[in-house]
Amino acid sequence: MIVFDLCCAAGDHRFEAWFASSESFADQRARGLIDCPICGDSDVKKAVMAPRVGAKSNQLQVAPRVDIASVPEELSPELMRKVIAGIAAKQAEMLPRSRWVGRDFADAARAMHDGRAVEDLIHGEASPEEAQALHDDGIAAMPLLVPIVPPDAVN
Incomplete structure (x- = not known):
């Protein structure tokens, strides 16, 4: 399984979706089976995303701190x-x-x-x-x- 960050052309809304493979995403996109969950636009493409790199198993993972003042008004x-x-x-x-x-x-x-x-x-x-x-x-x-x-x- 693979997760992709996607975005629609109409509103540039970002969302994620899981697929069996890159080919599965391409097939579903070609058949118009993927819609933006916010606006319904079916012109969807992969968004730029950072790869998730797992930490070494012997390292403690610390959750990132969130400064409440930096949370967007949106x-x-x-x-x-x-x-x-x-x-x-x-x-x-x-x-x-x-x-x-x-x-x-x-x-x-x-x-x-x-x-x-x-x-x-x-x-x-x-x-x-x-x-x-x-x-x-x-x-x-x-x-x-x-x-x-x-x-x-x-x-």
Whole structure:
């Protein structure tokens, strides 16, 4: 598994995502399966990132100190509320265009990935093991950030 820092062209929003390999990232990007979680832009590219070099096993790791005065204003509680509201609004916008597949989510995602199904968006349920297997196979899937009530549970 490899993690990439990504950014979108529309808003230059930075985010990270995990992929099975560089080839998996390239394939998913070419098929338009990667979207910016902030604005939904699918014109996504790798961002410049510093490599993570592990410390020697015999060295004590010390967490970096953060000077509260140096924390940017952008991380204010008000901004975080706006970001979460934006995520909820984007999810609410996309759900009506998405098809509920229930417990068949993993199978439906695999069918889409393999080209056996032509759907744009699906949502459903998957066990942690099913989600990990999709991830291990390079199949783009992520949890909904705002919980929803399944259609068959609404009375």
